Amino acid sequence: MVPVTEQAGTSDGARPMRADARRNYEKIVAAAREVFAERGAEGSLDEIARRAGVGPGTLYRHFPTREDLIDELMRDWTSRVVADSDNAVAAGRPARETLVRWFDDLVRHLTLHRGAAAKLSAAMDDRSSPIFRKCQQLADANERVVRHLAETGELRRGVEPRHLMRLVAGVAVVADAAAVTDEEIAAMLGIVIDGVVLDPAPS
Amino acid sequence: MVPVTEQAGTSDGARPMRADARRNYEKIVAAAREVFAERGAEGSLDEIARRAGVGPGTLYRHFPTREDLIDELMRDWTSRVVADSDNAVAAGRPARETLVRWFDDLVRHLTLHRGAAAKLSAAMDDRSSPIFRKCQQLADANERVVRHLAETGELRRGVEPRHLMRLVAGVAVVADAAAVTDEEIAAMLGIVIDGVVLDPAPS
């Protein structure tokens, strides 16, 4: 059991943060949430520092790169997606229905902030990226869902989870860059799903 | 018959460019080709001006935005893709094979320069973008291929060409951002194709 006092910015094992550092850390995270929500994942970092009421130096000490900051914003978020994948598996619904829900969740989460989907999908193969681990978690969650369906024999042979992950990431990226309606996203995901499930699709 | 002396930068209908202007225009295009090839579609515009041996002002007069420059680099390129689509239709191959070739062409062309795929797919819905017309041409070419296959009855009902266009653009974008092998690209496109063709897929 992890102590409930475990909080953002608390070192994992290292010495606890000084009170002022913790305070600033949290102000920065709050400001980042604001700015990213307004301006997307490419919002100005100095602007975030300004809104947080700290100097740029302070921001960069806590978060050496933009990705580190994004990583922090995605902290709880990722675990929620992972939980969604567990539910998807546990529910025992037919493959098509499971995938519709799961992909929809995935896209919705990937496009939380404008520009985030592109960052995430770029980091998927970049071990040096601070958000690489997050991407791995998402990919693992996806793999769990896909493997589960494969075992029930409802998917075509040879379907690789990572290809589906990338396809869905692709959908998320274009949906994020251009203004694509939810219906269109659903239609695109529908094509992908038709491409991997075995059961006869209508028409 | 269009006069053979018609050249890049020659106005369409307006007064011909002054000799020095034409010279600079071409130096800029050559430099842009270099820089974009080396650094991707986000390469520095001032760097392009420097290599072309002109001032930034000159570059911006000829090409007010980065997209205008990309547009010029894609001049002949787009027509080649359009020709490919005509060939694809004319060959009269089975749907699956036609799509494999066509999507492969599309992805290869979209990822010509790093970052270009993202720009293209963002411009697809942005009427104000200088490259919007290019995107339309690509989309039209795709629509021709898809509609043709639909008419031969080899595709599932309700498949919208623009959804396929976006899906393929998505594949191109993720392939471009991350380092994805040709085999993986083919596999992803294969899933999309399985999602739209009617004939029984192997396994």
Place this chain on the structure above:
DNA sequence: TGCTAAACGGAGACTGTCTCCGCATTCCTG
């Protein structure tokens, strides 16, 4: 309370975008 390690923050170096306008070049006309 006084000391030390930790953290702060802002000046400023650097890079990239983009504009403005005095100067140079072209090319037309007489």
Place this chain on the structure above:
DNA sequence: CAGGAATGCGGAGACAGTCTCCGTTTAGCA
């Protein structure tokens, strides 16, 4: 071929963003 608009040039510099360095401040402990 000369002269004068018209056209185009180009670089200084405003502006915005990233990121660092280091003198100053502060927290937390003894």
